Structure formats: C-alpha cells, structure tokens
Amino acid sequence: MAINTKDVTWVEPPQLGLLDQLYLPAIVGGMATALKHLLETVTGTGPDATQQYPEEKPKLPPHYRGLHRLNRDEKGRVKCVACFMCSTACPAHCIDIVAAPSPWNDREKYPETFVIDELRCIYCGMCEQACPVDAIELTSIFDLTGLSREQMIFDKEKLLSVYDETVRRGTDPVRTHSGKLGPASEPGEAGLTESSSAQS
Amino acid sequence: MNITELIVVLVTIGIVFAGVMTFVGYGSLLERKISAWVQDRLGPNRVGFDLNQPFLSMFKGFFGLGQPLADGVKFLLKEEFTPKNVDKVFYYLAPAVALSTALIAFAVVPFGPTSVLPPMVDNRIDLAVSKPNPNYQHRVYPRTNSELEKISAANPFRSELLEEAKSHSPKIELPKVAGIELGGSEIRFGIAPHLDIGVLFVFAVSSLAVYGVVLAGWSSNSKYSLFGALRASAQLISYEIPMGMSILVVVFMVGSLNLEAIVEYQAKHTWFIVYQPLGCLLFLTAIFAECNRLPFDLPECEQELVGGYHTEYSSMKFACFMMGEYTHMVTTSFLLVAMFFGGWNIPFLVTQDFPEGALGWGAKLVVFCGKMVAVIVFFMLVRWSLLRFRFDQLMSLAWKGLMTLGILNTLGAVVIIQTKPLGELSLWLLPAWSVIALLMVTGYSMTRPKPSNRFRTGIKSVDQRLSSQKELVGNRI
Incomplete structure (x- = not known):
C-alpha cells in the first residue's frame, strides 16, 4: 500500500548561502568536533566508557538478572519447598523439579532434584518473582561458560554452591528477607494467621 | 654506474622499503587508534610484545604496538584462497x-633534507656559435663533485666546454652539497x-x-x-x-x-x-x-x-x-x-x-x-x-567543480605571473585570485537548479492507467 501523496508533507531544505555552498566551513566545523573528541579521549577528560573487561569487572546494578542460585535458610538447608511455582511461571520451561516428602518438620515437600538448563533460560527473572519462599534468585554472575551442553545444565548442588559462592564473595546479598521462610511454607494454620496478621 | 654506486642505491632502496613498510604497518595501527579516539574508544591496546610468556609480562599491552606484527603474521598465515x-x-x-x-x-x-645543485651548463651546444647556449642553462644538475668529475672525464668535449663556461660565467661553481656531506660521502634522502x-x-x-x-x-x-x-x-x-x-x-x-x-x-x-x-x-x-x-x-x-x-x-x-x-x-x-x-x-x-x-x-x-x-x-x-559521496556527486565534483577550479586557477595565475600588474607585489594577487575563483565557481553552482527528490508528478498509477484504458476500450468489452 503506497503512501497517499496527500498525506505527505514535504519539508523544504534550507537555502544554502555562498559560504554554506562552499562546504568548507562545515568541513572545518566537523573536523573540529572530531578533533575535540580525539583530544578528550587522549587526555582522559572525555566520557570514560571503556572498561578493560577481564581485569576490570563491570559494576552491575543490584537487580541484574544473571545466573540463578538456590538460597539456603538459616540452618543451611535448601529454602525451596518444591511448589513448582517457578517452573510453572518459566516461559522457557527450563526448570525441572522432582519433589519428595520433606525430611524436615517445617514443610511438606522439598526438591529432590532441582535442575535448570542455563542454555534454555532467557533470564527473565519470572521464577524469582513467582517463588513464594524466596528460594530462587538471580545473581549478578554473567560470565557463564561451559564446554558442552551437559555442563550448562545446573543441578541442585551446583545452584546451592552458587549461593555459597556469592554469599562468600559478598557480591549478591540476599535480595529478599533471608532467614525465616515465607508464609507459604508455614504448615497449617500458623502460616495463614501470620500472613493475615501481616496484612492487617 | 660502478659497483659502489649500485650498492649504495640498493642499500638506500632497502632502507626506504623497510621504513615505508614499517610506517605502513604502524600507520594501520595509528588509523585504528585515531578512529577509536574520535569515537571515544581506546583502540587496540592488548597486543604487546609479551608473546604470551609470563617472563615477558612487562611488555604486555604496550599501547597495542605489537598489533601490526600480529596483523602481518595473520596475513601470512591465513589461507591463500584462489577462486x-x-x-x-x-x-x-x-x-x-x-x-x-x-x-x-x-x-x-x-x-x-635536499639541496638543489647549482645549475651547470648543458652539454648541448649551439652549433652556430659553438658555445654553451644560454637558453639551455639551468637544466642539468650533476649530483656530486665526484659525479661532475666523472661526467667531465667521460666526455672530454663536455669538460672543455665546462672549463670554457667556468671562465665565462661566475655563476657556474662546483656543486655544494650543503648539510648532506658526512664523512666525505653523501647521505641521500631519496632513492633517485x-x-x-x-x-x-x-x-x-x-x-x-x-x-x-x-x-x-x-x-x-x-x-x-x-x-x-x-x-x-x-x-x-x-x-x-x-x-x-x-x-x-x-x-x-x-x-x-x-x-x-x-x-x-x-x-x-x-x-x-x-x-x-x-x-x-x-x-x-x-x-x-x-x-x-x-x-x-x-x-x-x-x-x-x-x-x-x-x-x-x-x-x-x-x-x-x-x-x-x-x-x-x-x-x-x-x-x-x-x-x-x-x-x-x-x-x-x-x-x-x-x-x-x-x-x-x-x-x-x-x-x-x-x-x-x-x-x-x-x-x-x-x-x-x-x-x-554518492557516485554521481563524486563525478560531478571532479569534472564540474575541481576541473573548473583548476582551469580558472591556472589561467589566472599564468596571466598574473606573465603580466605582473603590481610589480613585485603581483605574487600576492595569486591567493586573492584563488579566493575569487573559488567564490566564482561556488556562486555559479548556486544558480544551477538543484535536483529534486520529490515524487515525480504526471505519472499515473496502475489503477488510473487501467481505468483510462477501460474508458478507451470499455465499450467494446
């Protein structure tokens, strides 16, 4: 469908004067701009955009969405309650959980295996938003490498070790409230009352 | 040409070739650096001379000075593909x-540094008077004293002429190679x-x-x-x-x-x-x-x-x-x-x-x-x-702009140099003429109609054409 000529507004180009028609002043002006940028960069007064990457790591914002981790609770156990909210929310279907009866009293289930295919993941962070117990979080680790596809499938141990490593480094403080599990993990009446009291 | 001369020339060629090729290599680095600086980047700064050896790590980086060498090695080792x-x-x-x-x-x-050697007489003689023709002076430049002697020795007729010319004219002196003599031999800054x-x-x-x-x-x-x-x-x-x-x-x-x-x-x-x-x-x-x-x-x-x-x-x-x-x-x-x-x-x-x-x-x-x-x-x-430039702009710049300017510049300058309207100051008319010629050509180009990039009018769309055809033949169909 061609544009109707009635809908087109033509803007007249500005009339060039004698000096403009020479183009020389414009060329000199352009070169002055180029030279200004050159001198700024050489003297280091210009915009300091370049990072010397492997030596100098980028400063990432706190909400950066990188590699996942599985958080631990205060007793060092996996926080996850195997509710499948994250794998349901995941648009890339990269989370695979096998639930098992929890060996601990404070919850019914726990993940026997928790596997994320990091190559499938699109790092949208919806798993983190969906998690009711703040068990899964995205960290600022972005330089993820592997030699095979199998290596890029991270299991529960690996994801927990990501938590340990990031906590040790101090790069990624636990974003959500750590320690106590979220209300959904509270068994029975206690969870409901606490959540309702918190709302009121 | 004797063998020493040949060696000197070959050595000069070798030095110049190496120098130019080195400059070409580092010119490409300079180009990349300047491109980067103008765009607020840093440019190549990784390839130094450390050759990935830890004990050479002090040569790491080095403003990317190893880049031309790496480029050269890359060019040599790449596949030489012939379609x-x-x-x-x-x-x-x-x-x-x-x-x-x-x-x-x-x-x-x-x-x-170069020095023009003082003019010598030409070895062409005016047959009528059997003397160096003054019209031919300032044309031949033997390069060094030794060369002059060689030429004179090789051509006795000419050396006679030279002696005669020397006695005639005080202008003719043996060449003075100012500043380029070192240790008795000439240092040359140029192959020829x-x-x-x-x-x-x-x-x-x-x-x-x-x-x-x-x-x-x-x-x-x-x-x-x-x-x-x-x-x-x-x-x-x-x-x-x-x-x-x-x-x-x-x-x-x-x-x-x-x-x-x-x-x-x-x-x-x-x-x-x-x-x-x-x-x-x-x-x-x-x-x-x-x-x-x-x-x-x-x-x-x-x-x-x-x-x-x-x-x-x-x-x-x-x-x-x-x-x-x-x-x-x-x-x-x-x-x-x-x-x-x-x-x-x-x-x-x-x-x-x-x-x-x-x-x-x-x-x-x-x-x-x-x-x-x-x-x-x-x-x-x-x-x-x-x-x-667009290609048509490129061509019109050369053929319409630059050539017109060149002709105007040359003509005006020749007239000024030949007639010398202001005496000794005439040479200063040349830059003035340059500006005038530039403005003349620019002013003329302003009067020319500009190409329009608007829709062309008077072209019927397919529908219009079809309908007009139907009008012509419609009744018969």
Missing part, C-alpha cells in the same frame, strides 16, 4: 602491480635524488596503480569485483586530471619539476600554500580520491557494499592492495608537503643553512617526516568528519 574460475595470470599480477607501482613512485620522493622529472614521474607511475585495480576486478571473474573495479578506475582516472592541474602553477613558478627545486624555492620565498591555497585544496581533494580515502572511498565502501575490486582476494594478496594504498598515502603526503608546505623548511627555525652539519640534516629529516605524519593524521581525521 576456481579466475584468470590466474592477471589474478596474481594485480596485487603485485598495485603494491609495486606505489613503491616505485616512492623512488623520487625526497624524505629528508636530483631527478628533474620528479613530479611527473610520481604522477606517471602512481597512475599506473589503476592497472592493479582493473586487473584485479577483471580477472576475479566476479560481479562484485568487476563493479568495484569500474567504480575505482572511473574515480582514479577522473581525479588525476584535477590533481595534475593543481600543481601546474607551482611548476610554472619554480620552473622545474624537480621536487628538490620546488622545496628550495619555498625555503627561499614562501610556502606555496600561501601563494596557491586553491591549488593546495585541489591537490588535497584529489589525493584523497586517489588514495581511496573517505569521503571518496567508493571503491571499497567498507560499510555498505560487498568489498570492491579486491573482493575475491585473501591473505597476503589482499594485504598487498592495502599496503599499496597506504604506501600511496605516504607518497602523496610527502608530495603535498614538498609542494605546498615547504618540505623540510620551517621559516626562521629550520632553513637552508641554519642548523648546520649533522644537526641540520637531522632536523630537516625530522621536520619533513613530521609534516608527512601530520598530513596522514589529517587524512585519518577527515575520515571521521565527512560523509561518503
């Missing part, structure tokens, strides 16, 4: 032509110094470079290469004309095509950029086009076209084209400096005799090469300041 249906002979010949013509043109370029057809030789040989381009495009048996070669050869041929015109006035004023004579004239008088600003501008524009540099890099068009005449070339053969282009840049920069920016001369600082001896020629060498590098840096800055 199946190329014309093998010309396919292999083209890069050699491109590089060698650029290098041969360098033969007459003086890159250091004192060549009287200097400028002509450079122009003649560097215009042969178009053969490399055409052969490459034709023999590659590829549409892209062929079109690239057509673009490039049309451009190179077109811009040779304004290039030749731009230096005519310089040659008129000096009375010689010898580059050393041109430099010396400027050292004695004023740089030609003052007398010939328009000529300088024309020459500058033309060499941009001749070197395929932006804004005239249509032969290559890095960003938007498939290669150019060298589309089908890989590894070292491709590098030959690139080196040829860079060498051409170096040569034309030296030419620009020698013809318009005074060569080794800086008024009041570096003059014909001011720093004497070794310091003198050292200073002149540094000044000459420094000016050349400044021109190259200018080349690279322009690359990031101007937009690429």
Whole structure:
C-alpha cells in the first residue's frame, strides 16, 4: 500500500548561502568536533566508557538478572519447598523439579532434584518473582561458560554452591528477607494467621 | 654506474622499503587508534610484545604496538584462497602491480633534507656559435663533485666546454652539497635524488596503480569485483586530471619539476600554500580520491557494499592492495608537503643553512617526516568528519567543480605571473585570485537548479492507467 501523496508533507531544505555552498566551513566545523573528541579521549577528560573487561569487572546494578542460585535458610538447608511455582511461571520451561516428602518438620515437600538448563533460560527473572519462599534468585554472575551442553545444565548442588559462592564473595546479598521462610511454607494454620496478621 | 654506486642505491632502496613498510604497518595501527579516539574508544591496546610468556609480562599491552606484527603474521598465515574460475595470470599480477607501482613512485620522493645543485651548463651546444647556449642553462644538475668529475672525464668535449663556461660565467661553481656531506660521502634522502622529472614521474607511475585495480576486478571473474573495479578506475582516472592541474602553477613558478627545486624555492620565498591555497585544496581533494580515502572511498565502501575490486582476494594478496594504498598515502603526503608546505623548511627555525652539519640534516629529516605524519593524521581525521559521496556527486565534483577550479586557477595565475600588474607585489594577487575563483565557481553552482527528490508528478498509477484504458476500450468489452 503506497503512501497517499496527500498525506505527505514535504519539508523544504534550507537555502544554502555562498559560504554554506562552499562546504568548507562545515568541513572545518566537523573536523573540529572530531578533533575535540580525539583530544578528550587522549587526555582522559572525555566520557570514560571503556572498561578493560577481564581485569576490570563491570559494576552491575543490584537487580541484574544473571545466573540463578538456590538460597539456603538459616540452618543451611535448601529454602525451596518444591511448589513448582517457578517452573510453572518459566516461559522457557527450563526448570525441572522432582519433589519428595520433606525430611524436615517445617514443610511438606522439598526438591529432590532441582535442575535448570542455563542454555534454555532467557533470564527473565519470572521464577524469582513467582517463588513464594524466596528460594530462587538471580545473581549478578554473567560470565557463564561451559564446554558442552551437559555442563550448562545446573543441578541442585551446583545452584546451592552458587549461593555459597556469592554469599562468600559478598557480591549478591540476599535480595529478599533471608532467614525465616515465607508464609507459604508455614504448615497449617500458623502460616495463614501470620500472613493475615501481616496484612492487617 | 660502478659497483659502489649500485650498492649504495640498493642499500638506500632497502632502507626506504623497510621504513615505508614499517610506517605502513604502524600507520594501520595509528588509523585504528585515531578512529577509536574520535569515537571515544581506546583502540587496540592488548597486543604487546609479551608473546604470551609470563617472563615477558612487562611488555604486555604496550599501547597495542605489537598489533601490526600480529596483523602481518595473520596475513601470512591465513589461507591463500584462489577462486576456481579466475584468470590466474592477471589474478596474481594485480596485487603485485598495485603494491609495486606505489613503491616505485616512492623512488623520487625526497624524505629528508635536499639541496638543489647549482645549475651547470648543458652539454648541448649551439652549433652556430659553438658555445654553451644560454637558453639551455639551468637544466642539468650533476649530483656530486665526484659525479661532475666523472661526467667531465667521460666526455672530454663536455669538460672543455665546462672549463670554457667556468671562465665565462661566475655563476657556474662546483656543486655544494650543503648539510648532506658526512664523512666525505653523501647521505641521500631519496632513492633517485636530483631527478628533474620528479613530479611527473610520481604522477606517471602512481597512475599506473589503476592497472592493479582493473586487473584485479577483471580477472576475479566476479560481479562484485568487476563493479568495484569500474567504480575505482572511473574515480582514479577522473581525479588525476584535477590533481595534475593543481600543481601546474607551482611548476610554472619554480620552473622545474624537480621536487628538490620546488622545496628550495619555498625555503627561499614562501610556502606555496600561501601563494596557491586553491591549488593546495585541489591537490588535497584529489589525493584523497586517489588514495581511496573517505569521503571518496567508493571503491571499497567498507560499510555498505560487498568489498570492491579486491573482493575475491585473501591473505597476503589482499594485504598487498592495502599496503599499496597506504604506501600511496605516504607518497602523496610527502608530495603535498614538498609542494605546498615547504618540505623540510620551517621559516626562521629550520632553513637552508641554519642548523648546520649533522644537526641540520637531522632536523630537516625530522621536520619533513613530521609534516608527512601530520598530513596522514589529517587524512585519518577527515575520515571521521565527512560523509561518503554518492557516485554521481563524486563525478560531478571532479569534472564540474575541481576541473573548473583548476582551469580558472591556472589561467589566472599564468596571466598574473606573465603580466605582473603590481610589480613585485603581483605574487600576492595569486591567493586573492584563488579566493575569487573559488567564490566564482561556488556562486555559479548556486544558480544551477538543484535536483529534486520529490515524487515525480504526471505519472499515473496502475489503477488510473487501467481505468483510462477501460474508458478507451470499455465499450467494446
């Protein structure tokens, strides 16, 4: 469908004067701009955009969405309650959980295996938003490498070790409230009352 | 030519070749650095001389100075791919032509202090009077004392004439090679110094470079290469004309095509950029086009076209084209400096005799090469300041703009030099005439109708045409 000529507004180009028609002043002006940028960069007064990457790591914002981790609770156990909210929310279907009866009293289930295919993941962070117990979080680790596809499938141990490593480094403080599990993990009446009291 | 002379020439060629090739390599690094700086980047700064060895780690980085070496190694080790249906002979010949013509043109370029030798009599004699014809004086320049003696010895007739001429004219002296004698022998700054057809030789040989381009495009048996070669050869041929015109006035004023004579004239008088600003501008524009540099890099068009005449070339053969282009840049920069920016001369600082001896020629060498590098840096800055021309704009600039300017400039200058309307001050009419000619051509171009990019009116759409046809034949259908 061609544009109707009635809908087109033509803007007249500005009339060039004698000096403009020479183009020389414009060329000199352009070169002055180029030279200004050159001198700024050489003297280091210009915009300091370049990072010397492997030596100098980028400063990432706190909400950066990188590699996942599985958080631990205060007793060092996996926080996850195997509710499948994250794998349901995941648009890339990269989370695979096998639930098992929890060996601990404070919850019914726990993940026997928790596997994320990091190559499938699109790092949208919806798993983190969906998690009711703040068990899964995205960290600022972005330089993820592997030699095979199998290596890029991270299991529960690996994801927990990501938590340990990031906590040790101090790069990624636990974003959500750590320690106590979220209300959904509270068994029975206690969870409901606490959540309702918190709302009121 | 005796064997010592031959060795001296060969050594000079070796040094010049190594120097030019080194500069070409580091020129590519400089180009990348300047490109980066203009765009607020840092440029190549990783490849140093540490060779990945921990004990050499102090040479790591090093401002990327190892980059040209790495590039060279890469070019040598890359696969030398020859497409199946190329014309093998010309396919292999083209890069050699491109590089060698650029290098041969360098033969007459003086890159250091030069001194024009005092004029000697010509060995042609006026048969009528059997005496040196004064019309032929100032034409022959023996290069050194020894050469003069050799020529005299080889030609007894001429040496007679020389003695006679010496006794006749006080102007004729033995050559004085100021500042270039060291330890009794001559240091030469140029492979073929004192060549009287200097400028002509450079122009003649560097215009042969178009053969490399055409052969490459034709023999590659590829549409892209062929079109690239057509673009490039049309451009190179077109811009040779304004290039030749731009230096005519310089040659008129000096009375010689010898580059050393041109430099010396400027050292004695004023740089030609003052007398010939328009000529300088024309020459500058033309060499941009001749070197395929932006804004005239249509032969290559890095960003938007498939290669150019060298589309089908890989590894070292491709590098030959690139080196040829860079060498051409170096040569034309030296030419620009020698013809318009005074060569080794800086008024009041570096003059014909001011720093004497070794310091003198050292200073002149540094000044000459420094000016050349400044021109190259200018080349690279322009690359990031101007937009690429469209092909029709390129052609109309050369044929309508630059050639008109060249003709006007030459005509006006010839009239001024011949008639000398203001006596001694007449030379200062030249820059004024430059400005007037520039404004005349610009003003005329303003009166020309501008091409419109609007929709063309009066063209009927398909529907309209169909309906009108129906009106014509409708009743019958």
